[in-house]
Amino acid sequence: MTGPTLLADLVDTSQRVGEHAGRRTKIARLADFLRRLSPEEIDIGVSYLAGVTRQGRSGIGYALIRDAQPAANVEVSELTLAEVDATLDQIAGASGRGSIADRTRLLSALFARATTREQEFLARLLLGELRQGALEGLMIEAVAAAADLPAANVRRAAMIAGGIASVASLALAEGAAGLSRFAIALFQPLAPMLAQPADDITDAMARIPMAALEWKLDGARVQVHKSGDDVRVYTRTGNDVTAAAPEIVSAVLRAQAQSLILDGEAIALKPNGAPYAFQDTMRRFGRMLDIEVMRATMPLSVFFFDCLHRDESDLVSTPAATRFEAMTAALPSELLIPRLVTSETSAAQAFYDDALGRGHEGVMVKALDAPYEPGARSATWLKVKRIHTLDLVVLAAEW
Incomplete structure (x- = not known):
């Protein structure tokens, strides 16, 4: 993939994964998409496909989604993963008096730059309601396949790091050497059992x-x-x-x-x-x-x-x-x-x-x-x- 990855490409992958019941097919489709991401996009792409954002909920609920509906959506896909992530950073950073209005304005502007299908995906993602079948366990296997690494090694690193999004970039960029960084270390808390x-x-x-x-x-x-x-x-x-x-x-x-x-x-x-x-x-x-x-x-x-x-x-x-x-x-x-x-x-x-x-x-x-x-x-x-x-x-x- 040349140039920045469009949100539309991720939405297409998510839809195709959701349409197939076979685990191997899901993993193959996800791995193919992950291989095409730039290093800066891997964390974003893996998080979205796992049904979460890097920023968490950021104060976004049903009412905010409703109030942020734009007057119209674009017809042609133009939003990139990096642009979506940057906007969510701004929304997460809004605080104090007027923060609800700021979040609504930022989210509305983001929705206005999205196609109808992309906006629907973003709304479900932000509300934690994404159900495309590519959740954490499946994403671990997809990252392993994309990086040509044993799934057990990726799974252990993800457990230590507290999630696959934290591991994916190093696994895809550096392979086994990258995973070796996820060893148990003092003053680096592990996710609890x-x-x-x-x-x-x-x-x-x-x-x-x-x-x-x-x-x-x-x-x-x-x-x-x-x-x-x-x-x-x-x-x-x-x-x-x-x-x-x-x-x-x-x-x-x-x-x-x-x-x-x-x-x-x-x-x-x-x-x-x-x-x-x-x-x-x-x-x-x-x-x-x-x-x-x-x-x-x-x-x-x-x-x-x-x-x-x-x-x-x-x-x-x-x-x-x-x-x-x-x-x-x-x-x-x-x-x-x-x-x-x-x-x-x-x-x-x-x-x-x-x-x-x-x-x-x-x-x-x-x-x-x-x-x-x-x-x-x-x-x-x-x-x-x-x-x-x-x-x-x-x-x-x-x-």
Whole structure:
């Protein structure tokens, strides 16, 4: 492809992929398109085909889409991927008084430069409703095919980087050498591993007959990195919140390890050990002012349940039992999540009932032989929570 890539070319690819049910055909069409992108366009193209933008939602909802409808659309395609991305950058940067009007004006101007078909694609993309069958898993295989790399290697790099868009440019431009940059590194937070739901303890133990059960806390997921006396705390989205959590820093400085990457949960507990309400924990965790005052009245506790790195060893590919042993050897016992390893459903049920009795939301049920899968919602981690049902009435809707 010569010259800048048109949005129309990406829309054509998206449509053709959506028309075919065969996975191999989808991958081949996507890979062919990716090979024709310039290095500057790869991140944009991969994101759009995966159904997301590089900027996120940027405050764009149904009402803004409605208000940004142009008087007319162009007949001939002219918008390039770079131009769309630049406009979305401007929309994401709009803030303060008048920002809604600015976003509406910018989006309307973008729509006016698009054909009707392109505008429909952009609207679905911005609302997160793109359904062309080229989502993250398929895009990983397409990038691998376009770069002539093993899909497993691309998938692992994407997990570490937090998504395929972050990996695609280097994979296509530099091949295996580019992927080698996506190794586990201190102070580069990984996407957290996530759990699938189970109906109850019986269901969970049937799916994982020999399991480690852990309290499921209703707190804030944290990933903590330590190198010597330097400790930093990250949220599940990778934001650095070290300044808001001095208790966690102090706790991890006691670890018997030079370097660590730990996965855990921060939670505010009452003097009797019962948890504060989730919103109270989040208010404390998100507080950036008067931290010492809040620390005295509502201190944060932290419980760790996984270890991704210890000293010279990366542990994500090792079994969960091995990772927990490494963590146990490094941390004081009070920093470890309460845990039970069992194959007995009755023992698991008693552990679950005890967690609920202490005010926690349930338990996690984890396979002992499973690796850590950054960013994946894995069947080797199951969550069992008390079920609450609500009867709700819709009072209003924005369209």
